Amino acid sequence: MSSxxxxxxxxxxxxxxxxxxxxxxxxxxxxxxxxxxxxxxVSQPGVDxxxxxxxxxxxxxxxxxxxxxARYVGHLLRGDFGTxxxxxxxxxxxxxxxxxxxxxxxQGVSLALALLIAIPLGxxxxxxxxxxxxxxxxxxxxxxxxxxxxxxxxxxxxYLSVKLxxxxxxxxxxxxxxxxxxxxxxxxxxxxxxxxxxxxFVRFMxxxxxxxxxxxxxxxxxxxxxxxxxxxxxHGLRNALVPMITVTGxxxxxxxxxxxxxxxxxxxxxxxxxxxQAITQRDYPVILGVTEISGAFVIVxxxxxxxxxxxVDPRISLAQQATARG
Amino acid sequence: MDSKxxxxxxxxxxxxxxxxxxxxxxxxxxxxxxxxxxxxxxxxDNRLAVAGLxxxxxxxxxAVAAPLISRDNPDALNPGQRSQPPxxxxxxxxxxxxxxxxxxxILGSRISLSVGTTAVLILMTCGTALGALAGYFxxxxxxxxxxxxxxxxxxxxxxxxxxxxxxxxxxNSLAVTIIVIGLTSWPGTARLVRGxxxxxxxxxxxxxxxxxxxxxxxxxxxxxFPNALAVIIVQATVWLAYAILLEASLSYLGLGVQIPTPSWxxxxxxxxxxxxxxxxxxxxxxxxxxxxxxxxxxxxxxxLRDALDPRLRHS
Numbered sequence: 001m002s003s004x005x006x007x008x009x010x011x012x013x014x015x016x017x018x019x020x021x022x023x024x025x026x027x028x029x030x031x032x033x034x035x036x037x038x039x040x041x042v043s044q045p046g047v048d049x050x051x052x053x054x055x056x057x058x059x060x061x062x063x064x065x066x067x068x069x070a071r072y073v074g075h076l077l078r079g080d081f082g083t084x085x086x087x088x089x090x091x092x093x094x095x096x097x098x099x100x101x102x103x104x105x106x107q108g109v110s111l112a113l114a115l116l117i118a119i120p121l122g123x124x125x126x127x128x129x130x131x132x133x134x135x136x137x138x139x140x141x142x143x144x145x146x147x148x149x150x151x152x153x154x155x156x157x158x159y160l161s162v163k164l165x166x167x168x169x170x171x172x173x174x175x176x177x178x179x180x181x182x183x184x185x186x187x188x189x190x191x192x193x194x195x196x197x198x199x200x201f202v203r204f205m206x207x208x209x210x211x212x213x214x215x216x217x218x219x220x221x222x223x224x225x226x227x228x229x230x231x232x233x234x235h236g237l238r239n240a241l242v243p244m245i246t247v248t249g250x251x252x253x254x255x256x257x258x259x260x261x262x263x264x265x266x267x268x269x270x271x272x273x274x275x276x277q278a279i280t281q282r283d284y285p286v287i288l289g290v291t292e293i294s295g296a297f298v299i300v301x302x303x304x305x306x307x308x309x310x311x312v313d314p315r316i317s318l319a320q321q322a323t324a325r326g
Numbered sequence: 327m328d329s330k331x332x333x334x335x336x337x338x339x340x341x342x343x344x345x346x347x348x349x350x351x352x353x354x355x356x357x358x359x360x361x362x363x364x365x366x367x368x369x370x371d372n373r374l375a376v377a378g379l380x381x382x383x384x385x386x387x388x389a390v391a392a393p394l395i396s397r398d399n400p401d402a403l404n405p406g407q408r409s410q411p412p413x414x415x416x417x418x419x420x421x422x423x424x425x426x427x428x429x430x431x432i433l434g435s436r437i438s439l440s441v442g443t444t445a446v447l448i449l450m451t452c453g454t455a456l457g458a459l460a461g462y463f464x465x466x467x468x469x470x471x472x473x474x475x476x477x478x479x480x481x482x483x484x485x486x487x488x489x490x491x492x493x494x495x496x497x498n499s500l501a502v503t504i505i506v507i508g509l510t511s512w513p514g515t516a517r518l519v520r521g522x523x524x525x526x527x528x529x530x531x532x533x534x535x536x537x538x539x540x541x542x543x544x545x546x547x548x549x550x551f552p553n554a555l556a557v558i559i560v561q562a563t564v565w566l567a568y569a570i571l572l573e574a575s576l577s578y579l580g581l582g583v584q585i586p587t588p589s590w591x592x593x594x595x596x597x598x599x600x601x602x603x604x605x606x607x608x609x610x611x612x613x614x615x616x617x618x619x620x621x622x623x624x625x626x627x628x629x630l631r632d633a634l635d636p637r638l639r640h641s
Contacts, residue, residue, distance in 0.1 A: 021477045026489075033493030146621035148571055150578055151594060151613035158601050158609065257482030261575060275485065279492045287489060295480040 004310065011303045015296070022295045023076065023288060027069050030284055037061070037085050037282040059085060072288070081292075082285035084278070092289035095274060103263070103270030107255045110190045114197035115248065121198070122205025123237065126213060137202055144199025149258065153192045153265045160188060170267035189266045193258060197251055204247045208240040215239075242313050249305035253298045256290075368633035375629020381622035389435040398426040400433040400588055409605040419607040421593075422600050431611055434588040439619070441504050441583065442570035448508025449569070450562050453515025454554075458546050460516065461523025472520070475513035486510050487572060491581040499584040507572050515561055522554040556634040560627055567623035574616045590616050 038055045056062050060071065075082055081092035125134040161169040167187055212218065213236060221231045259272030267273070271290060278286035369375055388395065397417070403424045410420045418427040460471040478486070490506045526532065527550065535549050576582030577591025585592050590612040597608025 018473070018476055018480065021473065022480055025477050026481075029490065030493060033490075035493070142621060142624060146567070146617050146624055148574055148613060148616050148620070150575060151609070151616065154594070154598060154601065154609050155613070158606060162602060162604070253479075254482045254484075257484030260485055260488055261579065264579070276488065279489050282493070291481055291485070291489075294482065294485070295477075298480045298482075 004307065008303065008307060011306070015299045015303075018299060019292065019296060020073070023073065023292055024069065026288055026291050027072065030282075030287060031065055031068075035282060037284055076292070081289040084286050085283045086278075086281045087283070087286070092285050095286060096271065096289060096293060099269060099271045099274045102268060103256070103259050103272060106186070106189055106263075106268060106270060107193065107259060109186060110193035111197065111248070111251065111255075113190060114194040114201055115244075117194070118198045118201030119205055119241075119244070122202045123209055123232075123240075125202065125206045126209030126240075127232065129210065134206075137206070141199040141202050144196050147196070149192050149196060150261050150265060152195065153188065153262060156188045156191060157265075170265075185266075189262055189268060192262055200251065201244070201247060204243060205240065208243045209236065212236050212240045242309070245305055245308050245312065249301050252301045256294045365633045369629050372629040372632060374625045375633070378622040378625030378627075378629065381618060382626060385435060385619050385622070386439060388432060389439045392432050392436050396429040396432040398429040400425060400429040401586060402426065402429075409600050409603060409608065411605075412607055418611050419605070421596060421608055422605075423596075427593075427608060427611065430588040430593060431590070431615060434590050434593055434612065435615065437500070437583055437587060437589040438570055438573055438591070438616070441500065441507070441573045441589070442566055444504045445507035445511070445569045445573070446562055446565045448504065449511040449565060450515060450558065452508070453512035453561075454519050454551075454558055456512065457516035457519025457521075458523055458551065458554075461520035462527060462542065462546055462550065468520070471516060475516055478510070478513045483510055484572070484575065487576060488579065488581060491576050495581055499582065500587065503573060503576060503582045507569055507576075511565065511569070511572075515558075515565070518557060518561055519554055522557055523550050526550055526553055560631045560634065563623055563627035563630055567620040567627070570616065570623075571620055 036056075038052055038059070038061070053062075060068060063071070072082070079093075081096075083089050083091050084095060087095055121137055125137045128134055157169050160167045167184055218231060218235055221235045222228070226235075256272060256275070259268075259270055260276050261272070262268065263270045263272035264276055271294075275287065275290040277283075278290065404416075404420055404426070405424060407416070407420045407424045409422050410416060412419045416426050416428065418431060421427050421430065456471050460468040487506060487510050490510060491503065494502050494506065523546075532545060532549060535545050540549070573582055573589065574591035574594070577589045578595045580592070580595060583589035583592055585596065593612040594609060597605065597612065600608050
């Protein structure tokens with residue numbers, strides 16, 4: 001097996017203890033917290049205490065914590081994420097499968113749009129340093145990074161929906177509408193998600209491009225008599241894009257975090273909304289299931305970044321990657 | 327990048343040592359970092375950074391002087407004046423409970439800034455201490471701390487924050503909000519400080535300190551920490567912006583600072599329901615406050631980074 005294959009395999013094996021650690025951490029966090037899930041979904045006062053006790057027994061909440069955790073992990077190893085306490089007692093995996101598509105679609109569109117805007121803008125900014133465009137981009141990116149995304153969402157709702165009536169406030173009916181009609185529901189959430197990402201990406205793209213423009217190989221490419229376009233795109237851009245891999249990966253890792261608030265505001269039926277509901281209802285299996293799956297996703301993304309780095313830039317060795325990670 | 331940086335520092339140190347009186351030269355290994363005067367001059371040459379500093383100082387001044395300038399009691403009701411637009415009597419209008427929005431915004435700055443600042447103190451202390459231990463001692467200490475950061479970093483921070491805040495929300499929401507933000511935010515800082523310590527600890531001045539019998543505590547505190555301080559300060563500035571944003575997000579969701587205590591986040595949550603009636607002032611002003619303080623801290627942090635290390639300059 002190639003060294004790259006061995007490296008990937010080793011990293012994948014290392015994710016197993018990590019995912020165990022993650023589940024243990026979330027499990028302890030959830031059970032350390034005061035309060036009781038049964039109390040959260042049986043909220044009426046005057047319910048027979050024996051009914052509560054029975055419900056706790058049925059959910060296995062009367063067992064000692066180590067037993068509960070061992071049981072949870074036992075099920076997890078067989079690919080069983082358990083059944084939700086609320087949500088009509090649907091299996092957690094079914095719930096996640098039903099919601100994950102909406103989140104991937106929304107976040108994928110936003111991320112792709114952000115990259116499509118930020119990369120050309122970063123290049124232009126770097127090649128025309130201190131021009132009007134460059135200064136505007138710098139100021140715009142500071143604004144994009146400082147604007148609270150939920151506030152931006154509220155302002156857009158106020159202006160585009162309430163005032164102008166151009167767009168629907170929230171996404172009710174998103175799942176059933178035919179595609180052309182569905183685009184209307186995407187506009188505001190995509191703007192809200194893409195704006196800070198563009199701001200974040202463009203700064204890295206600009207500084208990466210500036211760094212590359214200063215390199216000796218750019219001068220020698222120009223000295224060889226290559227046209228400025230070829231020098232910029234064939235020699236410059238390809239090198240400047242390497243650090244963007246990391247930045248995009250870091251952004252990918254935070255996707256579900258951003259989704260929680262934005263999906264709540266726009267009533268987007270995705271994973272973020274699911275996990276938020278689960279948290280407020282203390283639906284332990286759903287919280288654990290979603291964090292476990294999102295954790296696996298984050299870890300796989302970080303492996304992918306490291307591998308891509310080595311593939312794209314032969315100057316970086318796997319050994320370097322390993323020591324850099326610590 | 328690190329090796330280049332230390333080369334520059336070494337060179338500047340050598341130059342300095344020759345000019346310094348002998349006693350100064352003796353402890354100069356703890357002063358490897360760039361000259362303070364030079365850093366300050368570079369910072370104050372950066373107009374955006376200075377603007378950020380001015381805004382930050384202004385916000386903290388408002389928070390300190392809040393009761394003097396709030397004009398009105400933030401909890402006082404003005405019967406019959408629900409969600410009134412800005413006027414001479416109520417500069418920023420009134421909220422849906424007829425309270426003066428300006429007074430709440432001014433008093434809210436105390437809450438939002440102190441929650442953010444305290445949370446950053448907690449996270450920087452935890453992050454620096456754990457990063458220092460991991461970087462200096464290595465071995466199983468390093469493994470334990472780094473694997474913990476791996477686990478925490480595998481969960482998107484906002485998700486972890488919301489979960490912890492919702493599960494632990496109690497009457498004492500202020501303390502819970504601070505602790506939750508502080509304790510979920512340290513991993514990034516720990517990694518950064520560890521990296522700094524790793525690159526510093528093999529340098530000659532550390533070997534020298536060890537040779538003359540300095541204890542690990544002395545080496546960490548007297549020799550390594552001062553040299554990592556620049557990076558730590560920049561990190562803290564950036565986190566101040568982010569912590570204030572996190573508090574606002576949590577309080578907006580109703581999971582952070584609880585009403586009637588005003589914070590910019592929960593004011594936004596309250597104002598949101600009045601948006602449909604066109605009461606834009608209840609959404610616009612608290613949001614602007616969050617926006618400006620975040621922007622100011624970011625500009626300041628950027629300016630500090632450039633001033634401390636011109637090699638990392640973006641422009």
